Amino acid sequence: MTHTATAALTRWRLKRPSIIPGFGLTLGFSLAYLSLIILIPIAGLFWRTAALGWGGFFAVLLDQRTLRALYVSFGTAFFAALVNVVFGVITAWVLTRYRFPGRRLIDAMVDLPFALPTAVAGIALASLYAPQGWVGSFFMPFRIAFTPYGIVIALVFIGLPFVVRTVQPVMEELDREVEEAAATLGASRLQTIFKVILPGLTPSILTGFALAFARGVGEYGSVIFIAGNIPYVSEIAPLLIVIRLEEFNYAGATAIATIMLLISFAMLFVINLIQGWNRRRYGNG
Secondary structure, eight states, X not given: OOHHHHHXXXXXXXXXXXXXXXXXXXXXXXXXXXXXXIIHHHHHHHHHXXXXXXXXXXXXXXOHHHHXXXXXXXXXXXXXXXXXXXXXXXXXXXXXXXXXXXXXXXXXXXXXXXXXOHHHHHHHHHHHHSTTSTTGGGGTTXXXXXXXXXXXXXXXXXXXXXXXXXXXXXXXHSOHHXXXXXXXXXXXXXXXXXXXXXXHHHHHHHHHHHHHHHHHHHOOHHHHHHHOOOTTTTOOHHHHHHHHHHTTOHHHHHHHHHHHHHHHHHHHHHHHHHHHHHHHHHTOO
């Protein structure tokens, strides 16, 4: 074999042709898309915030109105995501494990918040849970609408499909023979759920929680109608950003947006670490 043929064979072994062609083109398109749509806007956000300097940035961060708005946004989003995890898993279980009349209709209704405009959802929820609304009138003198409780209800409404649609496919693939084996070995139903079923669902549950939480933190349209938007009480951070923009305080608006981005990234990073730890522990990743 000649030297040229040997070199060609070596190159072929080092870089074998892919079964699916077009890797270079698709990788380039992906990087260009990520840069134009995600990385460049985020870099611009940090660049505009840097104009404030550290002193100006911390002045915005430590402002009591900003801190309260961040607390309302992240607190209500976190609590709503927890509620969605509980009811989302139950809903996915019912849709996966049982056959009953109207099941397809309920399955389709889960996706309704995806299709419904957020402003329409906010107006509908505010009308229902207002003191004179069909639901709100039953809870008087305890008020739901125009308080942080109303924000939680709005975020539960828009976040439930994220948990259901994330958990449902994984639940459908669970091997029921493992559950039957646990039952034959003497495990109770609760033991089967917590020691056999939930460990396999934990990564998808955490993913659904992260998606619902991230959507809740940035939600605007469905919240402002039911929140009341009272400073220091029920004002959310996205609304405060809009207020700063209307005041032509662009640096202050970008600073609040940067703070939200950093907190969200930190929380999602922790959730991903927990997911990785769970996969290594149970060997399902």
